[in-house]
Amino acid sequence: MEIENTDTEKIDYFLKFILKKNNELIVEGHTKPLSINSNESITYDNSDPLFAEHILAYYYEASDFTSNIINNLGYLPPGTYNLELVAVNSETEATISSDDVEIVFTVGDHFSIILPNDGEIMGGAGNFYFQWDTPGFRAGVKVEFRLIISAIIPEDADSPEDAIDLGYNPVFYFDSNWDNLPIGVWP
Known part of the structure; x- marks a missing residue:
């Protein structure tokens, strides 16, 4: 996802990612506050260290999600998932940019x-x-x-x-x- 600031002022924002399966929330995380300078663009992808669980400002995981993978299945359960990445203006809570992808996982x-x-x-x-x-x-x-x-x-x-x-x-x-x-x- 690319965030671009074409304004003359710096924008403070945070990123949030949301993983759903069958429209049910599985994982959601929010980064700590970030900023983008005027006339700057920044690109993020899913391997960015900003998304490491231990440094997120907010993290939620459905109680049975990880335990089911580790203790029972050993893999992500098959199905259709939706992963959304959203940049949110910290002051106005407006969406600055977003990216949404459907992932079909088969075992x-x-x-x-x-x-x-x-x-x-x-x-x-x-x-x-x-x-x-x-x-x-x-x-x-x-x-x-x-x-x-x-x-x-x-x-x-x-x-x-x-x-x-x-x-x-x-x-x-x-x-x-x-x-x-x-x-x-x-x-």
């Missing part, structure tokens, strides 16, 4: 495993090597992965999903728990 699209082949059975002992493609993300987007690897023991599990849901098996089970992935040496 699993464009993530594809390269090695081992999907569904491949890895027999015997040895080193595990995993490689996958992710969708293209614009600069500044950070992606975290949770990797779960489980041996499939036919007596205990009928499918790979069942083996993962068990949470343990005597042959091999690994859950990264959203921590950094081990590189080179597996636990």
Whole structure:
């Protein structure tokens, strides 16, 4: 979003961002007061450090939003979201500039495993090597992965999903728990 001051006076303002899903407010934040000089323009995007939660003047998050992502799903729930960024004149509360974008988030699209082949059975002992493609993300987007690897023991599990849901098996089970992935040496 670009803010432009064509006036002869400095303008004091703040930015607010609003994230909604199905017209229900999920997250809203307001920056601390900012200003723009006469005949100046400033451009903001979603990776700007001004939007870091710990330095915002105001922050609201629906109570189940983050806990549902961290504790249950591990990802943003699929659906249609609306993200709005608004520059508000601090004195008059008039909108100086705004930008609004609809985001359709689907789970699993464009993530594809390269090695081992999907569904491949890895027999015997040895080193595990995993490689996958992710969708293209614009600069500044950070992606975290949770990797779960489980041996499939036919007596205990009928499918790979069942083996993962068990949470343990005597042959091999690994859950990264959203921590950094081990590189080179597996636990």
